[in-house]
Amino acid sequence: MYEFATSNKIIFGRGSFESLKEETKNIGKKALIVTGKKFLKESGLKERLEGILTSNKIEWVYFDGIPSDPEVGLVDEGRRIAKENRCDFVIGIGGGSSIDVAKAIAVLFDKPLKTIEYIGKVKIGRKGIPCIAIPTTSGTGSEVTKNSVLTDPERRAKRSLRENVVLPDIAVVDPLLTLTLPPDLTAWTGLDALVQAIESYVSRGANPLTDPIALQASILILKNLLTAVKDGNNIEAREAMSTGSMMAGIALANARLGAVHGLAHPLGINYGIHHGLICGVLLPSVMRFNMPVAEEKYANIYRAIEPSGYQLSHKECALKLLEIIENLLDSLNIPRKLSDFGIKEEDLENIALQSQSSESLKANPRQATPEDLIAIMRDIL
Ligand SMILES: [Fe+2]
Structure with a gap:
């Protein structure tokens, strides 16, 4: 017996970033943008993303500076920011760490317990809010996986949220975004x-x-x-x-x-x-x-x-x-x-x-x- 699941929709190709104009039209009114330390700003993508959201009358709030090997507590912080700002969808843009954190925030958005409780213990159940994943590296494939790999500092171990609901709703994979990767x-x-x-x-x-x-x-x-x-x-x-x-x-x-x-x-x-x-x-x-x-x-x-x-x-x-x-x-x-x-x-x-x-x-x-x-x-x- 086996199962097979992936992101609900994959949009792949050179310039596919622009498809966000269409894809964000009816998804919500306020986005939480989860990203790394500097790529978005340095690459000019920040302005492009903000321009697309503005054209669709969508507001946004950033949860940026996501490091490699993100700790599980970061997801709790992101969930708090998303809730306080009444975000109704999440955009994860960057490497695997940013996308993993974005996926976890989206799926656990309205859940009562701390993130750590959903790793291998409590079933997640229904998904919180939608998530769009946009990779800027060619590595983890997090844009199409049900895994959100997080570091548990107490156990000094990597632990994963791993359920189908963690899958992004939309994966936008634009190879042009990887051109400046060193x-x-x-x-x-x-x-x-x-x-x-x-x-x-x-x-x-x-x-x-x-x-x-x-x-x-x-x-x-x-x-x-x-x-x-x-x-x-x-x-x-x-x-x-x-x-x-x-x-x-x-x-x-x-x-x-x-x-x-x-x-x-x-x-x-x-x-x-x-x-x-x-x-x-x-x-x-x-x-x-x-x-x-x-x-x-x-x-x-x-x-x-x-x-x-x-x-x-x-x-x-x-x-x-x-x-x-x-x-x-x-x-x-x-x-x-x-x-x-x-x-x-x-x-x-x-x-x-x-x-x-x-x-x-x-x-x-x-x-x-x-x-x-x-x-x-x-x-x-
Ligand atoms: Fe890996």
């Missing part, structure tokens, strides 16, 4: 998308609907990430990355992820490493661990990129895919060792234990014990 962030967010595509493809939760989506996402990202990093103005590469990250988001929200994400969350929080970056560092080692059970699917990805792979065995193709990924990491100047981030042998056990509650880890195609996870990390220490 090379390092393009690389790191792109690696998150790559890992999400590959992990959801080989996940235990993969199904006939997610498989072709995850496979295509993997191909698009592998073929275009380096170009998007080296030549940020290459709109074809940027568009392929927007498509790939969105498709990876659709796949992961329905198939779940794997051991890379299981380990990336505690490593990211404990050592302050960008989520996509640590995902990229972990990927080769987790692929080597998963090889005995995921060989055929890895081979499918390789053969889609390199048709001569049809002459080779699954195992040979899977190893060639691993080689392509390791070469890509080197071309992107990604550090390949955990020790490059200050991680030590004596830290590994703690990280392995912290990852045990991860839903991603449970979906890994090969069961990984804490000892296995320590070995996976030691392999790249």
